[in-house]
Amino acid sequence: MCIDEQLLSSYLDGELCEPYKSQTEEHLSYCAACRARLDKLTAVRDLVKLSSPSDEKLSEGRDKVYALLEKKYLGEKKKHISFIRRRFEVSFPAMITSAAAVVVIFVGGFVLFGTNSHQTSEIVPSFNVQAGTDNVRFVSNRDQGLDSYSLEEILKYLDSKGYEVDISIKGLKPLEHKDGKATSLE
Secondary structure, three states: OOOOHHHHHHHHHOOOOOOHHHHHHHHHHHOHHHHHHHHHHHHHHHHHHHHOOOHHHHHHHHHHHHHHHHHHHOOOOOOOOOOOOOOOOOOHHHHHHHHHHHHHHHHHHHHHHOOOHHHHHHHOOOOOOOOOOOOOOOOOOOOOOHHHOOHHHHHHHHHHOOOOOOOOOOOOOOOEOOOOOEOOOO
């Protein structure tokens, strides 16, 4: 089996490492077809090396390219200014005339196409609501306050909500024991 082109090119460039290098050399020693292909690749490589330009020719070409670029893009040429970056100079009378024209057009639009009462009623709805006993409902009545509830009902409600209530009555003093603590009347 003969050596493929990629392996032969790597051998020619000196990029093969052992054991592939020694196997390739052994194969080239007895295979005339692979030696002929290696000779052709060597001839192409030598031809490319001879046809490559010298450093002097490269520097001359580089200088020509730089001169062309400098002449075309950096030379003294009137630059094209875009519409957005253009500078507009307007005289004072022209500016006043333009402002007056805008005002005339604005006022003329209202005079010719202004709104009248018929148009306004179509655009904005009107509301004519009067408050009275027919359309007002009282949410709370001042007659129904805490006075309508008994003390027991108020205490039960507060107890259901988790409040602790201490009741004292004016003019009534709690009973005291001999040790100085107050007692409750249960």
